[in-house]
Amino acid sequence: MEAIAAGAPLGRPHVAAALVASGVTDNAFTPDWIADGGRADVPKHVLATTEAIALVRAAGGTAVLAHPRSVKRRAEVTDAQLARLAEAGLAGVEAEHPEQPAEVRQRLRSVAAELGLAVTGSSDFHGDRKPVRLGEFTTDPEVLAALRDQAGR
Numbered sequence: 643m644e645a646i647a648a649g650a651p652l653g654r655p656h657v658a659a660a661l662v663a664s665g666v667t668d669n670a671f672t673p674d675w676i677a678d679g680g681r682a683d684v685p686k687h688v689l690a691t692t693e694a695i696a697l698v699r700a701a702g703g704t705a706v707l708a709h710p711r712s713v714k715r716r717a718e719v720t721d722a723q724l725a726r727l728a729e730a731g732l733a734g735v736e737a738e739h740p741e742q743p744a745e746v747r748q749r750l751r752s753v754a755a756e757l758g759l760a761v762t763g764s765s766d767f768h769g770d771r772k773p774v775r776l777g778e779f780t781t782d783p784e785v786l787a788a789l790r791d792q793a794g795r
Contacts, residue, residue: 692730699731704793706734706762711750712741721753728757733792738763738779760785 646663647656658670673680689697691707698705707727710719719727724735737750738761754761763779 691727695727695731702793704733704789705731706736706760706789707732708736708764709739709741709766710735711746712739714741724753724759725757728759732759733789734760734762734785736764737761738781739766740778741766760789762786762789 644652646659647653650656654671654676657676661667661670661675667675669675671677676682695705707719707724710724712718724732735750735754737747737754739747742750751761753759762781762785764781765776765778
């Protein structure tokens with residue numbers, strides 16, 4: 643699987659590719675294999691977001707919410723939910739992300755400004771299995787410095 647991942651962190655897409663490459667199945671993202679609830683699906687332990695924010699802050703870190711409105715994710719974070727997370731200590735929101743259309747990125751920048759949240763970006767590069775280019779979306783160096791300064795407060 644490491645060869646399939648090409649240096650990227652191993653995940654479900656790599657397991658699926660290995661199953662397909664070995665001839666086990668034509669599509670691993672089915673209930674027979676690794677689809678949600680499938681026989682080989684391993685459920686994740688999911689922490690409440692507010693709990694995760696508290697843990698990050700207690701460890702001296704700064705919490706930033708990644709791809710809150712990705713078109714490929716199952717749950718989108720609403721403006722009201724972002725406000726509650728900001729109240730819980732969220733420091734930033736990833737507005738610049740390849741899976742968020744331009745109008746969504748603009749809305750997230752606006753909401754972040756209203757809530758006093760930093761705006762971050764990431765190409766979310768996990769190897770050559772996705773069409774995104776490394777560094778396609780980034781975080782402004784001044785924003786990164788401000789987030790670092792906030793850490794541990």
